[in-house]
Amino acid sequence: MHYFALVMKQPDERLHGLIVPDCPGVTAVGTTLDEVVRNGAQALRLWAEAERSAERPVPETRALEDIIADEAVQADIGAGAVPVLLPLLADAGRSVKLTISMNAGLLELIKSEADARGVTRSAFLAGAARDKIMA
DSSP, X not given: OEEEEEEEEOTTSSOXXXXXTTSTTOEEEESSHHHHHHXXXXXHHHHHHHXXXXXXXXXXXXXXXXXXXXXXHHHHXXXXXXXXXXXXXXXXXXXXXXXXXXXXXXXXXXXHHHHHHTOOHHHHHHHHHHHHHHO
């Protein structure tokens, strides 16, 4: 699932700010566009996990057309905000068994790196996938 966010250059010109119109309270800052998007995705994940643990529903994403039609969003875009997509990578609270195929040499490298970090291959692969999606 992805949410639309708005990124704005802050008045001091050194920071970018981010809000998620469909998720009240989700904000982030960063010195670069990449950093603010990474920080925004992390803030969105933490917010969604807090909402779920409080047994509040996480809102569905709106279509870009609906977001752009929102008067508050139009005002932000008119002031220079840029819409971006943020992935929601909140944990579902359960693991699912998966069978995959990959090159044996690559699997050996994954095991070696996972062992060096003190994690399982599954945890290593999940972390690598999160990092790739966030990038």
